[in-house]
Each structure stands twice: as structure tokens, then as C-alpha cells.
Amino acid sequence: MDELREQCPWDKKQTIESLRHLTIEETFELSDAILENDLEEIKKELGDILLHIVFYAKIGSEKKAFDITTVIESLCEKLIRRHPHIYGDTIAQDEQTVKENWEKIKLKEKGNLSVLGGVPKSLPALIKAMRIQEKARGVGFDWEEKHQVWEKVEEEMDEFKSEFNAADEKEIDKEKATGEFGDLLFSLINYARFIDINPExxxxxxxxxxxxxxxxxxxxxxxxxxxxxxxxxxxxxxxxxxxxxxxxxxxx
Known part of the structure; x- marks a missing residue:
């Protein structure tokens, strides 16, 4: 990367901002390889993402802001902080407790006023809904039984049907129907999460x-x-x- 940054006209021109959309594209290509269970392609796509990480670190070092060493050191420090059941005295005997501890520690670290403050605004809506629900669950805001969640799905379905009756030819209020459909999707995503199905x-x-x-x-x-x-x-x-x-x- 040092050589490319010095000698390649394209690499010389790149900035953190110009690399952003390319990094997103590479991440989706990795996602495709994972869905196809193509281990050889996964290896290649991981290499592409690693290249981007090194590239960002190189630009950071040029700005005297960070380099690859401080990136990795920061990551190690964070992993130690967020695994107190490994590196501290906290007891966590199941996955859910680990997740709850992680979210609580993350909230303190970032100083967010809301538990949901850490959900990226640019996430696709379906993934964002799942992350919102997971974060709410991390602080205890969740249903207790799956039948309760399914009852909510049925409730939202009835409300949507009242706004958009397939058997009724009258013109619908699109704004209201859109809102009710969004509520229905959100409740279905919630049910999927509750029964450990990744809706995405x-x-x-x-x-x-x-x-x-x-x-x-x-x-x-x-x-x-x-x-x-x-x-x-x-x-x-x-x-x-x-x-x-x-x-x-x-x-x-």
C-alpha cells in the first residue's frame, strides 16, 4: 500500500470519502459469496475488504490521525472492555447475557442519550428494524412469550386489512395503508427475531x-x-x- 499510494495515479487520488461507496460494494460482494457458500470466493472478498482497511489506515497515518497499529490496538482494547465475563469478574453463562452486557457497555462508551443511538441511519430498513429490536431487547424491552409476538403480528395484519381490503374496490388512503404495512413488517421482523430467524x-x-x-x-x-x-x-x-x-x- 505504501508503494501504491506513492506510485499509482489512482491510489494517490483516493480519500476516505471516495473509498466509502467502494467499501460498501465490496461488503455486498462478500455477502453474496457467503450466501452462495463459495469459500474460495469468500477468501477473495475478505482480501478485498482487508485491502480497504489497510487503505483507510494508510490515509489516516498520512493525516497523523491513526495507523493500522492503533486501529488494531483500539479494537483489542474494546474487545477486552466488552468481554468482562472473560477479562473481568462478570458472569455470563449464555449468549443472551453476553449480548445484553455488550449493549450496556457500548451505551456507556459512546455516551448515547438513547439505546438506539448506535443504529446507523444508513442501514437498509429491514436490517435497521432488526437492530432496533435487538438493542431494545438488550435493556429488557421485549416480549416474554412468542405467542405474544404472534398476537401482535395478527393485530397489525387486521389493522392493515382495515386500510387495504383486497376484496374492496374503493380507493385506499395510501399514506395510512403504508403506515399500517410498515407496522406489519416490523412486527413480522420482530417475530422472526424472537424465534431466532434472521429476516434479512x-x-x-x-x-x-x-x-x-x-x-x-x-x-x-x-x-x-x-x-x-x-x-x-x-x-x-x-x-x-x-x-x-x-x-x-x-x-x-
């Missing part, structure tokens, strides 16, 4: 499943000499049902 992972797996089936539909239609846009829903449904019976092959 679950939705992405469904996305990939849909892509695989739709690509099979496209391929089969082409082999049959047909164009999808000219096919009826009934014709497309034949190929769709075939796709559902296929073994789980990775998407190419």
Missing part, C-alpha cells in the same frame, strides 16, 4: 429462489420457441411448477 437472510434466500425459478421459466420458454411476454399466465405457470420441483442448484 430469510428474505434473501427467497429472492434467490425466485430468481432461480424465473430464470428456469425464461430458459424453458426460449427452448420451446416462445417469448415470455407473449405467453399466458397459465402457460408460464407450467414451467414455474416444473422449476419448483428442481433440486436446489446454484444460480449461474
Amino acid at each position: 437472510e430469510a428474505l434473501e434466500k427467497t429472492n434467490l429462489k425466485f430468481i432461480k425459478r424465473f430464470q428456469y421459466l425464461e430458459k424453458s420458454a426460449k427452448e420451446a420457441g416462445k417469448k415470455i411476454e407473449d405467453m399466458s399466465l397459465a402457460e408460464m405457470d407450467v414451467f414455474w411448477e416444473e422449476a419448483k420441483r428442481l433440486p436446489g442448484n446454484p444460480i449461474k
Whole structure:
């Protein structure tokens, strides 16, 4: 990185701000490799992210703000502080207690006025909802039983249906219906979290499943000499049902 920063025209120009969107892209590429369980690709993407970490540290050292050593030292100090059950006298015999201690220590460190102050504003909404709920749970604000959470889902579903009745042709109040739909999604994410399902992972797996089936539909239609846009829903449904019976092959 020292050599690249000195000799490469592109690397010379980069700033912390210019690297930001590239780092986000690399993180999503790592996420794709993890979802595909491609260990070789995971190795490559980890290398790309490590490059970005080294790059940021190099720029930090040029600004005399931080370097790779102080980044790692700061991380080690934080891990020691946030694991008092390992490096102190705190007792934590299960994962949930560890999480609760972590959030309480983090709150003190950052000096946030709110437990939710540490949730990044730019997180995608689904992930943000999950993190908000996890942080609230970390200080004891949570349901006690899963049936209570499901009852909340049903309550929100009824409220949404009252604003958007599929059997009713009258025009809906879109703003109110949007609000109720958001409440319904939030309650479903909460239920997923409560029963230890990651809603982001679950939705992405469904996305990939849909892509695989739709690509099979496209391929089969082409082999049959047909164009999808000219096919009826009934014709497309034949190929769709075939796709559902296929073994789980990775998407190419």
C-alpha cells in the first residue's frame, strides 16, 4: 500500500470519502459469496475488504490521525472492555447475557442519550428494524412469550386489512395503508427475531429462489420457441411448477 499510494495515479487520488461507496460494494460482494457458500470466493472478498482497511489506515497515518497499529490496538482494547465475563469478574453463562452486557457497555462508551443511538441511519430498513429490536431487547424491552409476538403480528395484519381490503374496490388512503404495512413488517421482523430467524437472510434466500425459478421459466420458454411476454399466465405457470420441483442448484 505504501508503494501504491506513492506510485499509482489512482491510489494517490483516493480519500476516505471516495473509498466509502467502494467499501460498501465490496461488503455486498462478500455477502453474496457467503450466501452462495463459495469459500474460495469468500477468501477473495475478505482480501478485498482487508485491502480497504489497510487503505483507510494508510490515509489516516498520512493525516497523523491513526495507523493500522492503533486501529488494531483500539479494537483489542474494546474487545477486552466488552468481554468482562472473560477479562473481568462478570458472569455470563449464555449468549443472551453476553449480548445484553455488550449493549450496556457500548451505551456507556459512546455516551448515547438513547439505546438506539448506535443504529446507523444508513442501514437498509429491514436490517435497521432488526437492530432496533435487538438493542431494545438488550435493556429488557421485549416480549416474554412468542405467542405474544404472534398476537401482535395478527393485530397489525387486521389493522392493515382495515386500510387495504383486497376484496374492496374503493380507493385506499395510501399514506395510512403504508403506515399500517410498515407496522406489519416490523412486527413480522420482530417475530422472526424472537424465534431466532434472521429476516434479512430469510428474505434473501427467497429472492434467490425466485430468481432461480424465473430464470428456469425464461430458459424453458426460449427452448420451446416462445417469448415470455407473449405467453399466458397459465402457460408460464407450467414451467414455474416444473422449476419448483428442481433440486436446489446454484444460480449461474
